Amino acid sequence: MYKLNFDTQAFLANDWQQAPKVYKGAFPDFVDPIAADELAGLACEEEISSRVVVTKGDDWEVISGPFEDYDQFGEEGWQLLVQAVNHWYPDAQPLVEAFRFLPDWRFDDLMVSFATPNGGVGPHIDNYDVFIIQGEGRRRWTVGPKGNYSRRGGNPNSMLIEDFEPIIDVVLEKGDVLYIPPGFPHQGETLTLALSYSMGFRAPSQQELAGQIADQLMDEDKGHKRFISSPGAESHGVVSLAEQQGIMALIRELCDDGDTVAKLLGKLLSQNRFELDVQEDESLDADELADALDDGALLRRIGGLKVLRMQGDSAPRLFIAGEAYVIDGASDDQLIAVANDVVVDAELALTPHWQAFFVQMLKSGYYYLAEE
Incomplete structure (x- = not known):
């Protein structure tokens, strides 16, 4: 269980998309949800997006995964970044839950990095909001003001910018959080072996x-x-x-046209940039679902799946992974509950119209049956 110890409503009123801010000790007694070797194992998988960034003097080299071993990179000066860890590693979901004071449609993914001393990704600017949570180890972060920054080396295709004058210069330790809105240049420098977690939030262009x-x-x-x-x-x-x-x-x-807008935005906002860990199960039927729930199983959505209800939608539907699903007979309260809850209420799931829907979701691999 992860719980932020700062006032999230004050944050939304005063800082969200306005100014970067450091929250020291935002997660008291923080425990890393994933170990470095487990992260390295995820980066071995073809379907998982990963990269290693190697520091080379004043420049950086990016090598895309998957990776079979890391000995080639040595003991310092590199960083492993793995995208959408919440899609593939269920133990990361509780950390995601701590940031659900922001709407699900804005959430992009949880990126996790393992960095050796002097490892980093160089000065850059993101077009999304990001919370950087420090796990094991220590990293120094600098954040600059908004402005017009030249691309490093005059290369218009470079993701890096020239150096900036920092307005924040801080060493993050376990449990600290740094919030950076879009457009603010920033750079991380690793002081000791470190695990960091980047919670990204996007809006459509x-x-x-x-x-x-x-x-x-x-x-x-x-x-x-x-x-x-x-x-x-x-x-x-x-x-x-x-x-x-x-x-x-x-x-x-x-x-x-309200219906056109609901479908357009519902499909767009429920899409994921990165692959989901979909495990299709064509064998399950309604009776087996009922038996499993009666025996205490939990009906849980897979990590990273976006389940959205469009307020004011005239149709009884949800938008899931870029598609619209109409559930005839469902009330608005039920639709909102399913959109809000990662684990589905068993009584709701066993009502006739919802039972057929969740059998479809299980067969599609978007939900699964888990032990309590």
Whole structure:
């Protein structure tokens, strides 16, 4: 069980997406949810996104996983980063739960890093919010102000920027948390062997929204309405302001349709950037689900799965992993409860319309039966 000891509501009012902040001792008596060798084992798997960053003087080399061994990297000057550990390692879920004062749709993944002395990833800027939780060991973090920073070495494709003047310079120790909003440059330097946890929170970009609109229109064979212009033109080669506004009104019309918006956002916001640990089970039926729950089994969603209910949605549906699921007969309170709870209430799961839905979820590998 992980519980933050600072006022999360004050944080949301004063710091969220506004300014970086250090919370010393945010997790008293912090215990690492994963050991370094277990993390290294995850990075051996093909389907898990991992990389090693090697420090080379004032530069860094990135090597993508999977990895069979780490002897080649030596005893210092490198860092292993493994994405979406919460998808593959159930013991990491309690740490994720500590940050559910923020909505699930914003949560991206839990990245875990193991770093040797002098290991780091160099100065960079993220386009998402991140909480860095220090586990074993000590790391020094510097954070700079927002500004226009040049790419390192003048390379426009580099993820790194030139050095910055820090507004925060702190050594994180076990249980400390550093919050960094989007746009603030930062850099970590490892002082001792260390485990760190990065909790990332994202929001969709205009590009992602536009792509989702296009995908949905094609999937549903909609969006065929065309612009109708008034006769005549002020000039042969000029598109009038009225015509420009009329064409753009076609897009706004799509966004005024509540059902279209619910489906568009529900599908987009419930998607994951990284693979899920899906274990399909075609053998289970409704009777076996009922027997298992009666015997005390828990019906639990897999790590990282996003289950969302869109407020105001006229249909009784949930959005899961980029798809819409209609549960006929479900109440709004029930839909919200399933969206909120990682473990499903057994009584709810055994009502007829929900039982069929959860058998489908078990067969899809999105939920599984666990021991209490």
